[in-house]
Amino acid sequence: MTDLFSKFDPLIEQRAALLSTGVTDPFSLVMEKVLSPTVAICNGRETILLGTYNYMGMTFDEDVIAAGKQAFDDFGAGTTGSRVLNGTFDPHKDVEAALREFYDMDHAMVFSTGYQANLGIISTIAGKGDYIILDIDSHASIYDGCKMGDAEIVAFRHNDIEALEKRLKRLPAEAGKLVVLEGVYSMMGDVAPLKEMVRISKEHGAMVLVDEAHSMGFIGQHGRGVAEEQGCIDDVDFIIGTFSKSVGTVGGFCVSNHPKFEILRLVCRPYVFTAALPPSVMASSATSVRKLMQGSNKRAHLWENSKTLHKGLRDLGFQLGTDEPQSAIIAVIMPDLERGAMMWEALLKEGLYVNLARPPATPAGMTLLRCSLCAEHTSEQVQDILGRFERAGKAVGII
Amino acid sequence: MTDRSEMFDKLKELIEPFNKKGVELSEATSFAGDLEWDSLTVMDFVAEVEDTFDIVITMNMQAEIENVGQLVDAVIKLTD
Numbered sequence: 001m002t003d004l005f006s007k008f009d010p011l012i013e014q015r016a017a018l019l020s021t022g023v024t025d026p027f028s029l030v031m032e033k034v035l036s037p038t039v040a041i042c043n044g045r046e047t048i049l050l051g052t053y054n055y056m057g058m059t060f061d062e063d064v065i066a067a068g069k070q071a072f073d074d075f076g077a078g079t080t081g082s083r084v085l086n087g088t089f090d091p092h093k094d095v096e097a098a099l100r101e102f103y104d105m106d107h108a109m110v111f112s113t114g115y116q117a118n119l120g121i122i123s124t125i126a127g128k129g130d131y132i133i134l135d136i137d138s139h140a141s142i143y144d145g146c147k148m149g150d151a152e153i154v155a156f157r158h159n160d161i162e163a164l165e166k167r168l169k170r171l172p173a174e175a176g177k178l179v180v181l182e183g184v185y186s187m188m189g190d191v192a193p194l195k196e197m198v199r200i201s202k203e204h205g206a207m208v209l210v211d212e213a214h215s216m217g218f219i220g221q222h223g224r225g226v227a228e229e230q231g232c233i234d235d236v237d238f239i240i241g242t243f244s245k246s247v248g249t250v251g252g253f254c255v256s257n258h259p260k261f262e263i264l265r266l267v268c269r270p271y272v273f274t275a276a277l278p279p280s281v282m283a284s285s286a287t288s289v290r291k292l293m294q295g296s297n298k299r300a301h302l303w304e305n306s307k308t309l310h311k312g313l314r315d316l317g318f319q320l321g322t323d324e325p326q327s328a329i330i331a332v333i334m335p336d337l338e339r340g341a342m343m344w345e346a347l348l349k350e351g352l353y354v355n356l357a358r359p360p361a362t363p364a365g366m367t368l369l370r371c372s373l374c375a376e377h378t379s380e381q382v383q384d385i386l387g388r389f390e391r392a393g394k395a396v397g398i399i
Numbered sequence: 400m401t402d403r404s405e406m407f408d409k410l411k412e413l414i415e416p417f418n419k420k421g422v423e424l425s426e427a428t429s430f431a432g433d434l435e436w437d438s439l440t441v442m443d444f445v446a447e448v449e450d451t452f453d454i455v456i457t458m459n460m461q462a463e464i465e466n467v468g469q470l471v472d473a474v475i476k477l478t479d
Contacts, residue, residue, distance in 0.1 A: 131457075136442055152457040152459055153457055153458040153459055154455055154457050154458065155442065155458055157446065163446065164448070166449075167449075167455055170449075170453060170454065170455045171455060184478075319479065360438075362437055363439075365437065366440070
């Protein structure tokens with residue numbers, strides 16, 4: 001008998017080798033208590049959270065929690081069914097209304113996660129004979145959406161406008177085309193040149209989908225994302241987003257002005273064949289989305305945090321993913337996986353949690369310590385974070 | 400219709416700059432096994448081939464191309 005698990009042997013060996021150095025497993029952290037959007041207890045130690053994507057700190061917002069509690073009482077714990085059967089409650093319709101208000105768009109469709117939103121929309125709208133043109137550094141959910149559908153997949157070099165244009169030119173003029181882009185790329189925290197890319201895509205008759213998971217709530221005048229910031233949101237056909245970052249809950253969505261959009265509720269399998277989110281999550285999300293519409297003070301503080309951390313880390317001698325801070329993600333490039341894991345552990349012992357990201361999730365085989373800032377991080381916490389990075393970096397010998 | 404050996408020579412020329420191990424190239428040479436290319440190298444090489452012949456090699460096609468001979472066939476078909 002062939003052991004179906006033998007294909008995982010290289011990864012099992014790599015993990016064993018890493019853990020044999022005595023380093024704490026970076027992929028099995030437990031938060032024993034969460035005190036606020038920015039502080040938790042991990043291994044009995046008070047830890048500053050700098051890797052949670054909780055950009056706007058909505059997880060502990062009083063109104064968001066109260067709305068969820070009320071929905072628990074009014075609608076029960078779960079839906080036990082699909083959105084198209086028994087799983088659409090009043091809060092599901094309300095959160096879709098909140099999204100239409102937030103983005104000023106005609107249609108909104110809520111999925112159980114952001115992953116499923118990409119999976120569902122991409123695999124459903126691009127079919128056999130159609131082309132999907134995507135950035136090579138796209139998120140796994142975008143690639144999985146491509147794999148699940150029947151379209152032809154064409155990748156272009158990360159953020160390379162010319163590479164996108166060349167490929168669009170070579171495709172059959174009459175074929176259906178979907179260009180898939182992201183506002184902020186989550187590994188390096190860099191922003192896409194959407195204005196140019198959307199224009200070129202439209203010139204070549206393509207529809208455009210932009211994943212704005214990492215920009216919602218704080219990029220663009222109304223927090224609608226990078227497409228809004230760059231003034232091209234009206235030419236974007238589909239925006240994908242998530243509730244598990246700035247909104248502070250869980251769930252995914254797609255908003256669009258396409259006149260036939262609503263038919264997707266019947267043909268999109270990751271929407272139809274899964275249970276709808278609990279009503280408490282929907283009520284919390286609706287409240288959070290509406291509160292994010294008036295969050296400009298928090299936005300300004302988040303940007304200030306991002307700039308301070310970026311400059312501070314660079315001055316300490318760390319190598320960063322971008323020359324300037326472009327989002328609330330700052331990627332610190334590690335020399336290799338082993339020292340990355342050592343640095344991650346040293347930071348954890350200092351009481352600081354960041355994400356350790358490694359191949360295949362990262363571009364160019366890099367190991368990254370990914371920091372995501374929160375509007376609720378105080379200026380003192382950011383200074384504290386820099387001090388911890390300095391001590392850990394010197395202890396591990398990276399700076 | 401491009402001659403097969405002519406196409407092989409042209410592709411060999413494009414492969415050489417990426418052939419860091421100096422592997423002797425034949426139609427049976429595999430990209431992952433013999434040349435040990437990672438996904439990044441594959442992307443750069445595919446872009447080079449696409450630009451040279453003004454074609455698009457989709458990821459669906461790339462999944463079927465494991466060795467140089469299969470690439471020769473694919474490019475001949477795409478430029479036909």
